[in-house]
Amino acid sequence: MAEVEVRDIRKAFGGVPAVDGVNLVCHDGEYLVLLGPSGCGKTTLLRMIAGLEHPTEGDILIGGHSVRGLPPRARKIAMVFQSYALYPHKTVEHNISFPLEAQGMTKEERATRVRWAAGLLGIESLLQRKPRQLSGGERQRVALARALVREPQVFLLDEPLSNLDAKLRASARLELKQFQQRLAASTIYVTHDQVEAMGLGDRIAVLNLGRLQQIGTPDEIYHRPANTFVATFVGSPPMNLVPRDGRLVGFRPENVRLSTDGQRLEGASFACHVIRIENLGSDRYVYLRVKGDEGDTNVIAKLAVAEQLPVKADEDAQLSVEQRHLSYFDQKTGGRIAA
Amino acid sequence: MANTTTNAAPARARQPEAGAVAIPARRRRYTLLTRHDKILLALMVGIPLTLDVILIWGPTLASILLSFTNWDGVGDITSKNFVGLKNYQFMFTGYTLFWPAFTHNLIWLLWLTLIATPLGMLFAVLLDREIRGTRVYQSVFYLPVVLSLVVVGLIWELQYTPTDGFINNALGLVKSGHIIDWLGDSRINLYAILGAASWRHIGYIMILYLAGLKSVDPSLREAARVDGATEVQTFFNVVFPVMAPINVVIVVVTAIEALRAFDIAFIINQGKNGLELLSILITNNSLSEASLVGFGSAIAVILLLISMVPIVIFLTRVMRNA
Numbered sequence: 001m002a003e004v005e006v007r008d009i010r011k012a013f014g015g016v017p018a019v020d021g022v023n024l025v026c027h028d029g030e031y032l033v034l035l036g037p038s039g040c041g042k043t044t045l046l047r048m049i050a051g052l053e054h055p056t057e058g059d060i061l062i063g064g065h066s067v068r069g070l071p072p073r074a075r076k077i078a079m080v081f082q083s084y085a086l087y088p089h090k091t092v093e094h095n096i097s098f099p100l101e102a103q104g105m106t107k108e109e110r111a112t113r114v115r116w117a118a119g120l121l122g123i124e125s126l127l128q129r130k131p132r133q134l135s136g137g138e139r140q141r142v143a144l145a146r147a148l149v150r151e152p153q154v155f156l157l158d159e160p161l162s163n164l165d166a167k168l169r170a171s172a173r174l175e176l177k178q179f180q181q182r183l184a185a186s187t188i189y190v191t192h193d194q195v196e197a198m199g200l201g202d203r204i205a206v207l208n209l210g211r212l213q214q215i216g217t218p219d220e221i222y223h224r225p226a227n228t229f230v231a232t233f234v235g236s237p238p239m240n241l242v243p244r245d246g247r248l249v250g251f252r253p254e255n256v257r258l259s260t261d262g263q264r265l266e267g268a269s270f271a272c273h274v275i276r277i278e279n280l281g282s283d284r285y286v287y288l289r290v291k292g293d294e295g296d297t298n299v300i301a302k303l304a305v306a307e308q309l310p311v312k313a314d315e316d317a318q319l320s321v322e323q324r325h326l327s328y329f330d331q332k333t334g335g336r337i338a339a
Numbered sequence: 340m341a342n343t344t345t346n347a348a349p350a351r352a353r354q355p356e357a358g359a360v361a362i363p364a365r366r367r368r369y370t371l372l373t374r375h376d377k378i379l380l381a382l383m384v385g386i387p388l389t390l391d392v393i394l395i396w397g398p399t400l401a402s403i404l405l406s407f408t409n410w411d412g413v414g415d416i417t418s419k420n421f422v423g424l425k426n427y428q429f430m431f432t433g434y435t436l437f438w439p440a441f442t443h444n445l446i447w448l449l450w451l452t453l454i455a456t457p458l459g460m461l462f463a464v465l466l467d468r469e470i471r472g473t474r475v476y477q478s479v480f481y482l483p484v485v486l487s488l489v490v491v492g493l494i495w496e497l498q499y500t501p502t503d504g505f506i507n508n509a510l511g512l513v514k515s516g517h518i519i520d521w522l523g524d525s526r527i528n529l530y531a532i533l534g535a536a537s538w539r540h541i542g543y544i545m546i547l548y549l550a551g552l553k554s555v556d557p558s559l560r561e562a563a564r565v566d567g568a569t570e571v572q573t574f575f576n577v578v579f580p581v582m583a584p585i586n587v588v589i590v591v592v593t594a595i596e597a598l599r600a601f602d603i604a605f606i607i608n609q610g611k612n613g614l615e616l617l618s619i620l621i622t623n624n625s626l627s628e629a630s631l632v633g634f635g636s637a638i639a640v641i642l643l644l645i646s647m648v649p650i651v652i653f654l655t656r657v658m659r660n661a
Binding site for chain 1: 556558559561562563564565566567568569572576577580581
């Protein structure tokens with residue numbers, strides 16, 4: 001396993017920057033998630049690490065050595081594509097053994113490695129099938145097995161769960177995490193799904209418009225976002241941002257306390273009006289309009305159904321958030337500032 | 340006032356009287372097609388089918404029937420014209436030009452299959468790499484394809500002229516006095532013609548294959564690169580197999596081009612002196628002064644049977660995929 005470092009990497013397509021000066025490190029054995037909306041540059045960054053795209057500027061180091069001029073096969077990486085890219089004319093067995101064949105391994109050695117990888121992923125019974133005869137989850141495991149047999153230094157995964165249905169995605173996510181933990185492999189995972197990112201990553205690198213917004217643990221990203229983009233991109237519903245005293249006050253919907261008796265908590269309080277209440281089974285979303293000197297702001301509160309709801313729709317209320325749950329951002333730059 | 344509309348159940352159909360045999364009601368066949376659809380469908384399928392039968396299968400069947408006769412194209416065909424298998428017997432055992440023509444067609448097929456078609460595929464693979472000037476190269480290679488084979492033949496006839504032609508002069512053979520009679524020497528003229536035919540064939544195959552290459556999923560090639568395969572390994576292990584449907588088309592097109600070779604050889608020297616081909620024999624026998632329509636038809640039937648082989652392979656593949 002090895003550490004992957006990206007130094008001031010830039011990539012432009014026809015003068016338009018796709019990746020714009022990103023610096024990050026994936027430590028040895030770490031599961032690093034690249035998270036961001038479509039077009040943010042996360043896949044381009046992954047492809048540059050893989051050697052499928054050439055950076056316009058900057059350097060990429062794997063295991064401390066620059067790999068910028070090296071082709072993919074010399075980088076000791078393995079990649080799982082979004083579409084899995086299984087060779088449709090080859091059986092599962094030949095799909096998995098192809099990388100070993102390309103290396104010039106003997107038939108016996110290839111067979112041993114294939115059996116080992118298939119056993120690890122539980123696909124021994126699928127070896128003679130063709131990809132078109134496999135389900136989405138099975139194809140994903142075959143793609144992982146093909147990556148695994150090369151015994152790479154780094155695994156690169158490009159949204160491998162995006163083609164699976166929601167129910168399968170949850171179990172596949174667990175399998176992926178267990179797979180990575182078993183191998184203690186350095187893994188860089190690209191996704192636009194924050195649930196995947198929060199569930200899988202040891203650390204998350206949030207990107208937007210080709211730039212790194214923040215890198216940190218899921219807890220840091222969620223509770224201490226570095227700017228308003230991270231604050232509103234991560235979390236569903238997103239963090240509420242209310243202008244007050246020339247800055248933006250941010251708080252998560254689940255940290256809101258509502259009252260009609262004027263009770264205030266230590267922290268911030270806002271006079272508000274209840275617009276609507278949605279009952280979603282285990283949670284309740286309360287849509288509020290917060291009145292302010294700089295105009296009204298719509299805010300969402302998320303309360304557990306088990307909690308007693310102190311407000312009704314179309315009623316005035318008091319919204320409070322504890323100090324420790326508050327984040328402050330510069331109104332112009334969106335960057336995080338001190339309390 | 341209450342609504343007095345009754346909601347009585349609709350009257351029941353009359354039940355047969357006790358003791359009477361119940362005759363089942365006629366079942367109505369339901370169809371998704373309206374009468375207008377059916378008429379339209381009949382016209383859209385019927386007209387091309389009729390034209391196909393009249394213009395292609397009709398003459399084909401006629402040729403097959405004529406191959407058993409000695410009809411000379413004049414007057415009616417009577418039972419006296421029927422000669423059974425004599426035309427075929429003569430063709431295989433007595434007609435001195437048949438086996439040379441058959442061999443030449445075979446050489447044509449081998450040349451296109453082993454040289455011209457692979458070159459076209461190679462150019463397609465190279466141009467698929469999006470090198471600088473790729474569009475210029477594509478145009479250059481494709482330009483001969485827009486020319487008819489007759490024009491190709493005329494162009495190359497000029498190039499192969501012994502003393503004034505470009506080729507002998509470019510090779511310095513005119514100056515050195517070692518002039519090669521490319522089209523007159525029966526030992527080499529077939530290969531000279533094949534060079535001319537390849538000039539056009541390569542561009543044709545290149546464009547077909549390039550279109551196929553563009554449809555290959557790029558992630559498969561990238562996966563092969565990441566898996567450690569070289570470009571050659573990627574092509575033969577991934578790209579080529581994935582393009583199986585295009586490969587079949589290429590093979591069939593090559594076979595058909597080889598079997599129907601006619602224009603260039605005919606325009607050079609009417610298919611004589613080493614340029615005999617089955618298609619030229621058909622023309623020479625059926626349409627010449629000899630008017631051996633029956634015999635010419637027999638050669639045409641042989642050519643048809645040979646042509647059926649690649650066609651059947653292609654259709655089998657298409658039907659299997661369907």
